[in-house]
Amino acid sequence: MDQVTFRSDTVLSDVHLLLPNARHLMTRLNAVGQPVFISRFKILRDSEEGDAGDGVSVVDAGEKTGRVTGGGEDKERGKREECRSGDSIFLDEDGDLDVERRPRGPASRGRDAICPIVLTQGGGAATDSEEEEDEPREEEELSRDVITIEHTMATPLEDVGKQVWRGAVLLADFILSQPILFQGATVLELGAGTGITSIVAATLAKRVYCTDVGQDLLNMCQRNVTLNRHLLDPAGDQVRVRELDWLGDTLSTETETEFSWAEEEVADLHDNATLLLAADVCYDDELTNALFRTIYRLASHFRNPSTIYLSIEKRLNFTLRHMDVSCEAYDHFRRCLDDLQDIADGKTSFTVEKVVPQFPQFFYYERIEQLELFKVTASPL
Ligand SMILES: C[S@@+](CC[C@H](N)C(=O)[O-])C[C@H]1O[C@@H](n2cnc3c(N)ncnc32)[C@H](O)[C@@H]1O
Structure with missing residues (x-):
């Protein structure tokens, strides 16, 4: 695979952008013929990077779009x-x-490091159908501080979930900086992609419903959960990969496929979920509208008050329409947050705050200022 052809709508995550330009990085082809890569994400514990304290502060984002600073x-x-x-x-x-x-070595810059987070790549050739048990597991791969993720590289827009995006790592940082919040919780992730955030959440939570849409993506996500089972409770199946399409029926139990919901899972989610996560899922206005409808529907049916954490990267582009740099997807996201907060249905109230990203960095990546985290609290009235 010496020649890679990029389609005009092909996008590549910054997380994967700084990979060394070496050969034989691809580990296999997935079921739809896309090259699959393996990246290992090392979790930096206290001894390596200092103040892994609670360090989270929140500013009120209840006012209207664009007026919030931290x-x-x-x-x-x-x-x-x-x-x-x-x-x-x-x-x-x-x-x-x-x-x-940019320097490649992480050691020189500490938490503000601008460097690749990928430690090693590649591996033996395998196919989707091969059992992981047959593959030799390297010591590093089995370390409790290394998360192994299969992903594709540049993808068309409809396959962006097969890459790891910075928002996923920001949310993972947040989770690891808030162990008490996530300990023993029932968590739902929307648009989980490769599943990295859910896997991190599952190192603390009781149960994580890791959801997205599309058989091929869900297969990849399930493989990643399996690849990282040594990080999770050996007795349990904390992470359940399930299909949840914001454009469809929220929690369908109609069909019986590997990723469909069982009645008791829907009941468990309804009765016990208190935390919802969504990383980098707002890049198309129609999908953003559908996502917010889903959040509203779910949170207003949960038995308990819930908190939703949404990360987003404000990707600025120059547009002739504005004659300036702007990010329309971000502006739309902020309007949706405002609309959620304005809902007065007499059943659930939503409040929105912006989380100042002062919490420690447990992964190496560039935490740019355009990377933001929002907290939405849903309280039954
Ligand atoms: C940019 S990716 C982010 C993936 C992952 N959260 C991350 O940050 O690495 C957006 C995700 O939203 C998912 N998505 C798009 N439309 C969806 C829909 N209608 N229902 C559920 N998920 C959807 C995509 O499949 C993809 O996984």
């Missing part, structure tokens, strides 16, 4: 500006800008 955010920005202004600018002999490559 002290922590400003501090972060300040740090980055300082870093930028300290950089030297070099020109080559033709006067072109000579851009220094």
